[in-house]
Each structure stands twice: as C-alpha cells, then as structure tokens.
Amino acid sequence: MPARTRTAVIGGGMAGSAAARKLVRAGRDVVVLEAADGLGGRARSWHRPEIDPDVGINLMYVSFYKLMTELIEEYGLRDDLIKISSNVYISDHGAPRALSSDSPLSLLTYGHVPLRDRLRFLATTLRQVRRKGELDLFDPVKSAPFDDGYSAADWGYRQVSRRGFDFLLRPQIEGFWNFACEEVSAVHARALLAWMGGSGFYVLRNGMEIIAERNTEGAEVRLSHEVTDVRTDGDGVRITAVRDGGAQVTDTFDEVVVATPATIAAKLVAALPERAVTPGTRAFLESQRYEPALSVSYLVDADALPSEAHIVAGGPGDPPLRNMITYPRTVRDERGRSVEKLLVFTYPGRANTRRLLGLTPEQQFAEVTPLLKSLWPTFPTASAEPFQIAERPYGFPIPAPGRYLRSVEVIREQRAPVVFAGDYFNSPTTEAALLSGYRAAETLTNAR
Ligand SMILES: Cc1cc2nc3c(=O)[nH]c(=O)nc-3n(C[C@H](O)[C@H](O)[C@H](O)COP(=O)(O)OP(=O)(O)OC[C@H]3O[C@@H](n4cnc5c(N)ncnc54)[C@H](O)[C@@H]3O)c2cc1C
Structure with a gap:
C-alpha cells in the first residue's frame, strides 16, 4: 500500500483548522503545528472561573456565515448558540x-x-x-x-x-x-x-474555539510548537519548530499549508525558492498590514449600562476609545452569593492601541479607565473592577483598495507543495478564514 501523503498545517486558527478538516477527509496524514497552547487563534476566548458563563472574548457568529452554519449543524452545536442583540x-x-x-x-x-x-x-x-x-x-x-x-x-x-x-x-x-x-x-x-x-448575531456558549477543535479531529495536533523555518528539498518540505521549553524539532512532510498571519507567513517562507513561492505571492504576503486590537475589560453593576449593547464612537478620525460591548455575567461575591454584573469589553482607538500594546496590564487599565466616559458619560469609573486584558498584535488585516483583486490573482497562483491560508485573502472574519482554509486544502488535493 502506498504511504499516505503527510501534510503539515502551520497555525491552528480558523483557516488552518478548516484546511486540516478537508485534508483529513481527503485521506491525508495531517499534523497541525500551533505556537499557542490551544487552538482557535484570534477566535480563541479567554476563560475565568469567577464569572458565569466563564467565557471572556467571545466572537460573534452571524446567521449569514454559510460555512460556519454547516459546521455548527454537523458538530451538533446549535443548542450552544446564544442569541445576542444587534x-x-x-x-x-x-x-x-x-x-x-x-x-x-x-x-x-x-x-x-x-x-x-x-x-x-x-x-x-x-x-x-x-x-x-x-x-x-x-x-x-x-x-x-x-x-x-x-x-x-x-x-x-x-x-x-x-x-x-x-x-x-x-x-x-x-x-x-x-x-x-x-x-x-x-x-x-x-x-x-x-x-x-x-441578520441574527450569536455567540457560542463556550467560545468559538470549539469549531477549530472539532475541525482538527483526525489530525495530530502539536500545541506549543512555534514554527521557525520552512525549507524545500528533494525529500519534501522540512519544517523546524521550537517547542515550549526551547527544544528544536524538525520533521519532513510532503506538503504544507501555511495558515499564520501574512506577516509571519512571509518570514517563514523567506528561504524558499521561486518555484515554491511565486514573487507575486511573496509580495502579497509582505504587503499585508494589520490593525492591532487591545481588549480591556471591566466588571460593572448590572444597571450601569444597557446589556448586550455595542457602543461605538461615531465621526471621522481616531477617537481615544473606539467601542464597548456589554455582556451579562453572574459573579460570586466574597460571601459566595451570586451577583448579576456586566462584563464590559472596551477597545481603544488606533493610536492608543498601538501606544498601549505591550505595557503592563496595570498601565493599560490606568490609561483606559479615564477614557470610558468619552463613550458612555455615566460609566461608573470609580466602582468598575478592572478584569482582563487581551492583546492581538495581528488583529485585523486591512483589506486595502485593490487588495481583493490581488488576492484573486494570488489564490490562482497557489500550488503544491506550499500553499497559504488566512483571513487576509478575504475579509477579517472567521467565515472568510474558513473559506481560505478550504481553498488551500483543495489546491493540494487537486494537485495529487
Ligand atoms: C478583537 C477581535 C475581534 C473579532 N471579532 C470577530 C467576530 O466577532 N466575528 C468574526 O467572525 N470575526 C471576528 N474577528 C476576526 C477573526 O478573529 C479572524 O478573522 C479569524 O479568527 C482569523 O483566522 P486565521 O486562521 O486566518 O488567523 P489566526 O486566528 O491568527 O490563526 C493563525 C494561527 O497561527 C498561529 N501561529 C502564528 N505563528 C505561528 C508559528 N510561527 N508557528 C505555529 N503557529 C503559529 C497562531 O497562534 C494562530 O493560532 C475578530 C478579530 C479580533 C482581533
């Protein structure tokens, strides 16, 4: 019996996990190499036991997401959907x-x-x-x-x-x-x-990462494996990763889907020859720019703001604080009683996000708290409890004018054994990331 084709997927976000799903179904022997200690990438939530539900950042699924709707049905997750207000x-x-x-x-x-x-x-x-x-x-x-x-x-x-x-x-x-x-x-x-x-807006009860986890069933998932180098030689694609703890591991595959943000992908394939990565694809990867995101969250009294509200700064320019989203949560107080609260996520504007990324959480809260009233004048800044920070340096790939046209050219140039996937091909949404992962997998399966 011929050996099964070994495929590496670098990055276990929505795009990488979608590619893994298709490749496993096509009979490939798939290994997902993920730098973080869990799957989901930017769609991964944080969890804290003090709040119920325990989920923090929890991405929205919108009813017109066709591919994700199919996955939700297939994985039996319909009962996990929580409708939120628009x-x-x-x-x-x-x-x-x-x-x-x-x-x-x-x-x-x-x-x-x-x-x-x-x-x-x-x-x-x-x-x-x-x-x-x-x-x-x-x-x-x-x-x-x-x-x-x-x-x-x-x-x-x-x-x-x-x-x-x-x-x-x-x-x-x-x-x-x-x-x-x-x-x-x-x-x-x-x-x-x-x-x-x-359209209907929903969140998944335990976080959207469940989709990435289910997508990779049947693949071998290596978490805490940060890929540092990709080479092609006569034997296939040689991939080096650094494991948590610093050990280096090298493995050889027949083909690879690079499903990291574009800037990282460009660095990983820097040493590959033109026959593996065309100049057009390389230039496309290198030209992608990202708007970073910094989510700063607070717990406040339940009646302080409307619940399930998305509060956004209007007008041109770059406001100090861009938006706030409020979700109800039950919190246990120091006597063990349940108290209804609001978990408020807030995101600074562009300049403030760039300035605050990488500072300590204390510094970030100290800078953001005085800005809260700029969006909601009665925000209870004195009693708000700073709760959690999440940084996403590669937050949103910018679909610049002309990028969709170039993206189509690059999609057509994709060829085995090295292909790319990520939301930067389409739009900064989980649905678009899924689509790009499916496409990358199809390029590989159509080639062999
Ligand atoms: C704050 C925020 C809120 C959002 N809200 C929504 C929403 O409500 N609804 C929605 O549909 N979309 C939302 N999005 C967009 C959505 O999160 C992304 O479009 C989507 O998750 C991108 O998936 P991806 O697989 O392309 O990339 P990623 O999720 O970035 O996946 C790439 C993966 O590669 C891994 N990786 C990186 N480098 C390496 C390496 N060297 N070796 C191994 N692994 C590596 C990363 O750890 C990551 O897991 C939001 C994004 C942000 C930032």
Whole structure:
C-alpha cells in the first residue's frame, strides 16, 4: 500500500483548522503545528472561573456565515448558540443614540443625522442588497470586480453626506474592525451593507474555539510548537519548530499549508525558492498590514449600562476609545452569593492601541479607565473592577483598495507543495478564514 501523503498545517486558527478538516477527509496524514497552547487563534476566548458563563472574548457568529452554519449543524452545536442583540449605540462626543441594524424604524428615529441622509442611506443599502449574490463579504473571487480602487470613505461620501457616512456606516465598520474607512476597499462597505440587515448575531456558549477543535479531529495536533523555518528539498518540505521549553524539532512532510498571519507567513517562507513561492505571492504576503486590537475589560453593576449593547464612537478620525460591548455575567461575591454584573469589553482607538500594546496590564487599565466616559458619560469609573486584558498584535488585516483583486490573482497562483491560508485573502472574519482554509486544502488535493 502506498504511504499516505503527510501534510503539515502551520497555525491552528480558523483557516488552518478548516484546511486540516478537508485534508483529513481527503485521506491525508495531517499534523497541525500551533505556537499557542490551544487552538482557535484570534477566535480563541479567554476563560475565568469567577464569572458565569466563564467565557471572556467571545466572537460573534452571524446567521449569514454559510460555512460556519454547516459546521455548527454537523458538530451538533446549535443548542450552544446564544442569541445576542444587534443594538448599536453610536456616540457623538459622549452622546450615544441607538441604531439597530435590522430595524428600519430605528433608522427613522436615529437623531445623529438629518432625515434626508437616513433615507439616502436606506436607498443605498437596498441597492447593495439587490446585488447580494455578487457582493460577497467573504469571497474575493466573487466581489473583486467591485474593487475599483475606491476606499469605503470615497464611496460612502458619494452616497450620503459626510455626516451621514460618519454617523451611519463608518461606525459600523470601524466599530467592529478598528481600521480607518479611508484605508479599506469600498467592497468591504458595500458587502457589509448587502448582508447585515435582518441578520441574527450569536455567540457560542463556550467560545468559538470549539469549531477549530472539532475541525482538527483526525489530525495530530502539536500545541506549543512555534514554527521557525520552512525549507524545500528533494525529500519534501522540512519544517523546524521550537517547542515550549526551547527544544528544536524538525520533521519532513510532503506538503504544507501555511495558515499564520501574512506577516509571519512571509518570514517563514523567506528561504524558499521561486518555484515554491511565486514573487507575486511573496509580495502579497509582505504587503499585508494589520490593525492591532487591545481588549480591556471591566466588571460593572448590572444597571450601569444597557446589556448586550455595542457602543461605538461615531465621526471621522481616531477617537481615544473606539467601542464597548456589554455582556451579562453572574459573579460570586466574597460571601459566595451570586451577583448579576456586566462584563464590559472596551477597545481603544488606533493610536492608543498601538501606544498601549505591550505595557503592563496595570498601565493599560490606568490609561483606559479615564477614557470610558468619552463613550458612555455615566460609566461608573470609580466602582468598575478592572478584569482582563487581551492583546492581538495581528488583529485585523486591512483589506486595502485593490487588495481583493490581488488576492484573486494570488489564490490562482497557489500550488503544491506550499500553499497559504488566512483571513487576509478575504475579509477579517472567521467565515472568510474558513473559506481560505478550504481553498488551500483543495489546491493540494487537486494537485495529487
Ligand atoms: C478583537 C477581535 C475581534 C473579532 N471579532 C470577530 C467576530 O466577532 N466575528 C468574526 O467572525 N470575526 C471576528 N474577528 C476576526 C477573526 O478573529 C479572524 O478573522 C479569524 O479568527 C482569523 O483566522 P486565521 O486562521 O486566518 O488567523 P489566526 O486566528 O491568527 O490563526 C493563525 C494561527 O497561527 C498561529 N501561529 C502564528 N505563528 C505561528 C508559528 N510561527 N508557528 C505555529 N503557529 C503559529 C497562531 O497562534 C494562530 O493560532 C475578530 C478579530 C479580533 C482581533
């Protein structure tokens, strides 16, 4: 019997785990090498026993995520879904007003922009909804024809007035991804409008990493293995990793899916020849830029803010604090009694995030706490309990104007034995990461 093809997957986030799933099903002998001590990558939650549910950062699954919906069904996770509200409060210099993405009535009562602009926004949204089939938020192969070099801001300012764009669409993009609308392709804004309305928002009860864990069933998962070098030679692909504790391990595979953030991928394959990584792919990897994310969370009294609210800074520019998300949690007090609280995640704006990354948690809380009232004027800063920090240096890959077009070229250039996967091909969402992982696996399985 011929030996099974050995495939390495570097990175066990959504993209890598999706690739592993497809490859295992295609009969490959798959090894996932993951630098962290758990799977899930940026979709991995933190857990703390003092709160119930014990999950911290918990990514949203939106009902129009087709691939993830299939996985949730197959893995029997439907009962683990918790519906959350789609309520957004957009703040103008500390004055928040509610706007729900699935309620035209809410749009009619939203007071930050004149009625004329709200109606134009509604008409613009409906025009995008009519092109839903082509304006795919996750698949550049479909949406690239719309990537005409314009940014979301260029495009948006042509649809509604400046104020209309800055207080209707900009906060809904920057509030989720923190990158500037001036820096991202118009496709991103148009696809979001086409798909957002009427969608259901959910979190998975125990965190989204469960999807990555289930995806890798049947593969050998090596956690705490940070890959440092990838080489190709006559025998295949030689991969070196450093294990927790410092020991170096080298293993040889027939093929590899590199599913780390693009900047890391570019470094890992730096020594590979042009026949393994084309100049176009290499330039694409090297040119990706990321907006980092810093999540700073607090516990506050349950009635201090609305629950399940997404509070976002409106307006152009880079606010000191970008957004807040509130979730209910039960906490045990010092006498063992259950107390209802709100867990509030907050994310600083771009400049503050860059400045605060890498500081100690004490310094980060000390800098962020005075900013809380800039989004919610009655935020109880004196009684808020600093709770947890999470840093994501590679937070959100920026889908710059023209990137979807280049991405399609690079997808077509992918070839065995070295292929790439990650949300930077598509859009910074878990669904897009899954799609890129499936695609990378298909490139390998179609080649042999
Ligand atoms: C704060 C924040 C909130 C978000 N919220 C949402 C949301 O609500 N809904 C949503 O759909 N999306 C959300 N996203 C986007 C989503 O998290 C990402 O698009 C997606 O998880 C990216 O998956 P990936 O597999 O491409 O990359 P990653 O998740 O980054 O996976 C890459 C993996 O490679 C590993 N790795 C890196 N270097 C090495 C190495 N040298 N050797 C071995 N392993 C390595 C990493 O540890 C990681 O596990 C959010 C992102 C952030 C930052």
